[in-house]
Amino acid sequence: MERTLERIVSGLETSDGAGVKLTRLIGQELHARLDPFLMLDFFRNIDPEDYIAGFPDHPHRGFETVTYMLAGRMRHRDNKGNEGLLESGSVQWMTAGRGIVHSEMPEQEDGLMEGFQLWINLPSTRKMGDPWYRDIPASGFPAFTANSGAKIKVIAGKIEDVEGAMTREDTEPIYLDVDLPEGADHSVSIPSSHNAFIVPYHGDIEVSGKILPEKMLGILSKGDAVRLKADAPARLILVAGKPLKEPVVQYGPFVMNTQEEIFQALADFRSGHL
Numbered sequence: 001m002e003r004t005l006e007r008i009v010s011g012l013e014t015s016d017g018a019g020v021k022l023t024r025l026i027g028q029e030l031h032a033r034l035d036p037f038l039m040l041d042f043f044r045n046i047d048p049e050d051y052i053a054g055f056p057d058h059p060h061r062g063f064e065t066v067t068y069m070l071a072g073r074m075r076h077r078d079n080k081g082n083e084g085l086l087e088s089g090s091v092q093w094m095t096a097g098r099g100i101v102h103s104e105m106p107e108q109e110d111g112l113m114e115g116f117q118l119w120i121n122l123p124s125t126r127k128m129g130d131p132w133y134r135d136i137p138a139s140g141f142p143a144f145t146a147n148s149g150a151k152i153k154v155i156a157g158k159i160e161d162v163e164g165a166m167t168r169e170d171t172e173p174i175y176l177d178v179d180l181p182e183g184a185d186h187s188v189s190i191p192s193s194h195n196a197f198i199v200p201y202h203g204d205i206e207v208s209g210k211i212l213p214e215k216m217l218g219i220l221s222k223g224d225a226v227r228l229k230a231d232a233p234a235r236l237i238l239v240a241g242k243p244l245k246e247p248v249v250q251y252g253p254f255v256m257n258t259q260e261e262i263f264q265a266l267a268d269f270r271s272g273h274l
Protein backbone atom coordinates (compact mmCIF):
# COMPACT_ATOMS: atom_id res chain seq x y z
CA MET A 1 0.00 0.00 0.00
CA GLU A 2 1.26 3.44 -0.92
CA ARG A 3 1.99 5.86 1.89
CA THR A 4 0.32 9.27 1.56
CA LEU A 5 0.83 12.63 3.23
CA GLU A 6 -1.13 12.26 6.44
CA ARG A 7 -0.22 15.67 7.80
CA ILE A 8 1.93 18.69 6.91
CA VAL A 9 3.66 20.46 9.81
CA SER A 10 5.23 23.89 9.36
CA GLY A 11 7.25 23.73 12.59
CA LEU A 12 8.07 26.42 15.10
CA GLU A 13 10.54 29.25 14.51
CA THR A 14 12.66 29.33 17.64
CA SER A 15 16.24 29.45 18.85
CA ASP A 16 18.35 27.08 20.92
CA GLY A 17 21.88 26.82 22.30
CA ALA A 18 23.25 30.34 22.81
CA GLY A 19 20.85 31.84 20.26
CA VAL A 20 21.00 29.79 17.06
CA LYS A 21 17.92 30.46 14.94
CA LEU A 22 16.19 27.30 13.77
CA THR A 23 12.89 25.72 12.82
CA ARG A 24 11.74 22.95 15.17
CA LEU A 25 9.87 20.55 12.89
CA ILE A 26 9.44 17.76 15.46
CA GLY A 27 8.80 18.60 19.11
CA GLN A 28 7.21 16.87 22.09
CA GLU A 29 3.68 16.96 20.62
CA LEU A 30 4.78 14.53 17.87
CA HIS A 31 6.51 11.97 20.13
CA ALA A 32 3.58 9.57 20.09
CA ARG A 33 2.94 9.82 16.36
CA LEU A 34 6.58 9.71 15.26
CA ASP A 35 8.05 7.25 17.83
CA PRO A 36 11.11 6.68 17.94
CA PHE A 37 11.85 10.27 16.79
CA LEU A 38 12.01 12.89 19.51
CA MET A 39 13.09 16.08 17.81
CA LEU A 40 14.01 17.48 14.41
CA ASP A 41 15.53 20.92 13.95
CA PHE A 42 16.33 22.55 10.62
CA PHE A 43 18.70 25.51 10.47
CA ARG A 44 19.53 27.67 7.48
CA ASN A 45 21.21 30.91 8.45
CA ILE A 46 23.23 33.30 6.32
CA ASP A 47 23.63 36.07 8.89
CA PRO A 48 26.38 34.97 11.36
CA GLU A 49 24.44 36.77 14.12
CA ASP A 50 21.93 33.93 13.82
CA TYR A 51 24.42 31.09 14.39
CA ILE A 52 27.80 32.33 15.65
CA ALA A 53 27.07 31.77 19.36
CA GLY A 54 26.57 28.06 18.65
CA PHE A 55 25.69 25.42 21.21
CA PRO A 56 28.10 25.75 24.17
CA ASP A 57 28.53 22.90 26.72
CA HIS A 58 25.26 21.06 27.35
CA PRO A 59 24.34 17.53 28.48
CA HIS A 60 22.36 14.70 26.88
CA ARG A 61 21.13 11.37 28.30
CA GLY A 62 18.95 8.56 26.99
CA PHE A 63 18.93 8.92 23.18
CA GLU A 64 20.95 9.49 19.99
CA THR A 65 21.59 12.71 18.09
CA VAL A 66 22.21 12.78 14.34
CA THR A 67 23.58 16.01 12.92
CA TYR A 68 23.59 16.37 9.14
CA MET A 69 25.53 19.39 7.91
CA LEU A 70 24.40 20.57 4.48
CA ALA A 71 26.57 23.69 4.47
CA GLY A 72 29.07 25.11 6.91
CA ARG A 73 31.52 23.88 9.53
CA MET A 74 30.82 22.95 13.13
CA ARG A 75 33.28 21.69 15.75
CA HIS A 76 32.23 19.16 18.36
CA ARG A 77 34.01 18.67 21.68
CA ASP A 78 32.92 16.54 24.62
CA ASN A 79 33.85 15.89 28.22
CA LYS A 80 35.36 12.49 27.35
CA GLY A 81 38.12 14.21 25.35
CA ASN A 82 36.65 13.58 21.89
CA GLU A 83 36.68 16.21 19.20
CA GLY A 84 35.54 16.34 15.59
CA LEU A 85 34.85 18.75 12.75
CA LEU A 86 31.60 18.53 10.81
CA GLU A 87 31.82 19.91 7.28
CA SER A 88 29.34 20.22 4.40
CA GLY A 89 27.79 16.87 3.59
CA SER A 90 29.03 15.11 6.73
CA VAL A 91 27.07 13.49 9.55
CA GLN A 92 27.78 13.07 13.22
CA TRP A 93 26.01 10.14 14.86
CA MET A 94 26.18 10.35 18.64
CA THR A 95 24.76 7.93 21.17
CA ALA A 96 24.45 9.87 24.40
CA GLY A 97 23.60 6.75 26.43
CA ARG A 98 24.03 7.39 30.16
CA GLY A 99 25.42 10.80 29.49
CA ILE A 100 27.71 13.17 27.74
CA VAL A 101 28.40 16.90 27.97
CA HIS A 102 29.41 18.47 24.68
CA SER A 103 29.57 21.66 22.67
CA GLU A 104 28.76 22.21 19.00
CA MET A 105 30.33 25.45 17.80
CA PRO A 106 30.46 27.04 14.32
CA GLU A 107 33.94 27.13 12.83
CA GLN A 108 33.22 29.92 10.38
CA GLU A 109 32.65 33.63 10.76
CA ASP A 110 30.40 34.20 7.78
CA GLY A 111 28.57 32.41 5.00
CA LEU A 112 25.76 29.90 5.03
CA MET A 113 25.20 27.38 7.79
CA GLU A 114 22.53 24.82 6.98
CA GLY A 115 21.60 21.41 8.31
CA PHE A 116 19.40 19.14 10.38
CA GLN A 117 19.63 17.72 13.87
CA LEU A 118 17.49 14.67 14.59
CA TRP A 119 17.03 12.96 17.97
CA ILE A 120 16.27 9.24 17.98
CA ASN A 121 15.13 7.52 21.14
CA LEU A 122 16.92 4.53 22.72
CA PRO A 123 15.11 1.58 24.32
CA SER A 124 15.13 1.42 28.14
CA THR A 125 17.78 -1.33 28.01
CA ARG A 126 20.26 0.97 26.23
CA LYS A 127 19.55 4.37 27.76
CA MET A 128 22.33 3.91 30.34
CA GLY A 129 24.84 2.38 27.90
CA ASP A 130 28.28 3.83 27.10
CA PRO A 131 28.26 7.08 25.12
CA TRP A 132 30.00 7.12 21.73
CA TYR A 133 29.92 9.01 18.48
CA ARG A 134 31.06 8.70 14.91
CA ASP A 135 31.84 11.41 12.38
CA ILE A 136 31.15 10.34 8.80
CA PRO A 137 32.73 12.58 6.13
CA ALA A 138 30.78 13.60 3.01
CA SER A 139 32.72 10.98 1.01
CA GLY A 140 31.77 8.22 3.45
CA PHE A 141 28.23 7.46 2.28
CA PRO A 142 27.04 4.76 -0.10
CA ALA A 143 25.04 6.45 -2.87
CA PHE A 144 23.35 5.40 -6.09
CA THR A 145 21.36 6.82 -8.98
CA ALA A 146 18.03 5.06 -9.52
CA ASN A 147 16.42 4.47 -12.95
CA SER A 148 14.13 7.43 -12.18
CA GLY A 149 17.19 9.71 -12.12
CA ALA A 150 16.91 10.22 -8.34
CA LYS A 151 20.29 10.31 -6.60
CA ILE A 152 20.10 8.67 -3.18
CA LYS A 153 22.64 9.04 -0.38
CA VAL A 154 22.14 6.33 2.22
CA ILE A 155 23.03 7.79 5.61
CA ALA A 156 21.45 4.97 7.63
CA GLY A 157 19.58 1.73 7.03
CA LYS A 158 19.29 -0.35 3.91
CA ILE A 159 17.46 0.64 0.74
CA GLU A 160 17.32 -1.34 -2.52
CA ASP A 161 20.08 -3.60 -1.20
CA VAL A 162 22.38 -0.65 -0.53
CA GLU A 163 23.64 -0.68 3.05
CA GLY A 164 23.92 2.81 4.57
CA ALA A 165 26.86 4.22 6.50
CA MET A 166 25.08 3.51 9.81
CA THR A 167 23.09 0.52 10.98
CA ARG A 168 21.35 0.67 14.34
CA GLU A 169 19.55 -2.02 16.28
CA ASP A 170 16.10 -1.60 17.90
CA THR A 171 14.86 1.44 15.95
CA GLU A 172 16.39 0.28 12.62
CA PRO A 173 16.49 3.84 11.28
CA ILE A 174 16.49 4.67 7.59
CA TYR A 175 17.89 8.11 6.76
CA LEU A 176 18.13 9.09 3.10
CA ASP A 177 19.08 12.27 1.28
CA VAL A 178 17.28 12.26 -2.05
CA ASP A 179 18.18 14.52 -4.96
CA LEU A 180 15.33 14.62 -7.50
CA PRO A 181 16.05 16.00 -10.97
CA GLU A 182 13.38 17.98 -12.86
CA GLY A 183 10.44 15.74 -13.72
CA ALA A 184 11.57 12.83 -11.55
CA ASP A 185 9.02 10.26 -10.42
CA HIS A 186 10.51 7.91 -7.86
CA SER A 187 9.12 5.32 -5.45
CA VAL A 188 10.92 4.36 -2.24
CA SER A 189 10.09 1.22 -0.25
CA ILE A 190 9.81 1.73 3.50
CA PRO A 191 9.11 -1.14 5.94
CA SER A 192 5.47 -0.98 7.01
CA SER A 193 6.58 -1.33 10.67
CA HIS A 194 8.23 2.11 10.54
CA ASN A 195 6.99 5.62 11.25
CA ALA A 196 8.24 7.90 8.49
CA PHE A 197 8.51 11.54 7.48
CA ILE A 198 9.92 13.69 4.69
CA VAL A 199 11.33 17.22 4.64
CA PRO A 200 12.10 18.84 1.27
CA TYR A 201 14.88 21.36 1.92
CA HIS A 202 15.45 22.67 -1.59
CA GLY A 203 12.27 23.13 -3.60
CA ASP A 204 8.75 21.74 -3.25
CA ILE A 205 7.90 18.12 -4.01
CA GLU A 206 4.81 16.02 -4.63
CA VAL A 207 4.22 13.09 -2.27
CA SER A 208 1.71 10.55 -3.54
CA GLY A 209 -0.11 13.30 -5.45
CA LYS A 210 -0.05 16.04 -2.79
CA ILE A 211 2.32 19.04 -2.65
CA LEU A 212 4.75 19.20 0.26
CA PRO A 213 6.31 22.69 0.35
CA GLU A 214 9.97 23.32 1.08
CA LYS A 215 11.01 23.35 4.77
CA MET A 216 7.84 21.60 5.91
CA LEU A 217 7.59 18.22 7.59
CA GLY A 218 5.38 15.69 5.84
CA ILE A 219 4.21 12.84 8.08
CA LEU A 220 3.58 9.71 6.02
CA SER A 221 0.63 7.39 6.56
CA LYS A 222 1.16 3.66 7.08
CA GLY A 223 2.16 1.62 4.06
CA ASP A 224 5.19 0.07 2.41
CA ALA A 225 6.24 2.62 -0.23
CA VAL A 226 6.04 6.30 -1.05
CA ARG A 227 5.98 8.03 -4.43
CA LEU A 228 7.99 11.23 -4.82
CA LYS A 229 7.74 13.62 -7.76
CA ALA A 230 9.41 16.91 -8.58
CA ASP A 231 8.49 19.42 -11.30
CA ALA A 232 11.74 21.28 -10.67
CA PRO A 233 14.99 19.99 -9.12
CA ALA A 234 14.47 19.29 -5.42
CA ARG A 235 16.28 17.81 -2.45
CA LEU A 236 14.78 16.17 0.59
CA ILE A 237 15.45 13.96 3.54
CA LEU A 238 13.37 10.84 4.08
CA VAL A 239 13.59 9.33 7.55
CA ALA A 240 11.91 6.23 8.99
CA GLY A 241 12.24 4.24 12.20
CA LYS A 242 10.65 1.37 14.08
CA PRO A 243 8.64 2.56 17.09
CA LEU A 244 9.89 1.55 20.56
CA LYS A 245 6.42 1.77 22.17
CA GLU A 246 7.83 2.76 25.55
CA PRO A 247 6.84 5.65 27.82
CA VAL A 248 8.74 8.85 26.98
CA VAL A 249 9.52 11.39 29.69
CA GLN A 250 11.53 14.35 28.43
CA TYR A 251 13.07 17.18 30.38
CA GLY A 252 15.11 19.27 27.94
CA PRO A 253 18.18 17.23 26.90
CA PHE A 254 17.24 14.21 29.04
CA VAL A 255 14.83 11.61 27.65
CA MET A 256 13.99 8.67 29.92
CA ASN A 257 11.05 6.36 30.68
CA THR A 258 10.06 7.68 34.11
CA GLN A 259 10.06 10.90 36.13
CA GLU A 260 12.39 9.28 38.72
CA GLU A 261 14.96 8.63 35.97
CA ILE A 262 14.76 12.30 34.97
CA PHE A 263 15.41 13.41 38.58
CA GLN A 264 18.39 11.03 38.63
CA ALA A 265 19.72 12.48 35.34
CA LEU A 266 19.49 16.01 36.76
CA ALA A 267 21.21 14.94 39.99
CA ASP A 268 23.99 13.17 38.04
CA PHE A 269 24.48 16.22 35.81
CA ARG A 270 24.61 18.65 38.76
CA SER A 271 27.12 16.48 40.61
CA GLY A 272 29.35 16.23 37.53
CA HIS A 273 28.61 12.56 36.82
CA LEU A 274 27.53 12.79 33.18
Ligand code: CO
Residues within 6 Å of the ligand: 055, 058, 060, 065, 102, 104
Ligand atom coordinates in the same frame (compact mmCIF):
# COMPACT_ATOMS: atom_id res chain seq x y z
CO1 CO B 1 23.96 18.46 21.75
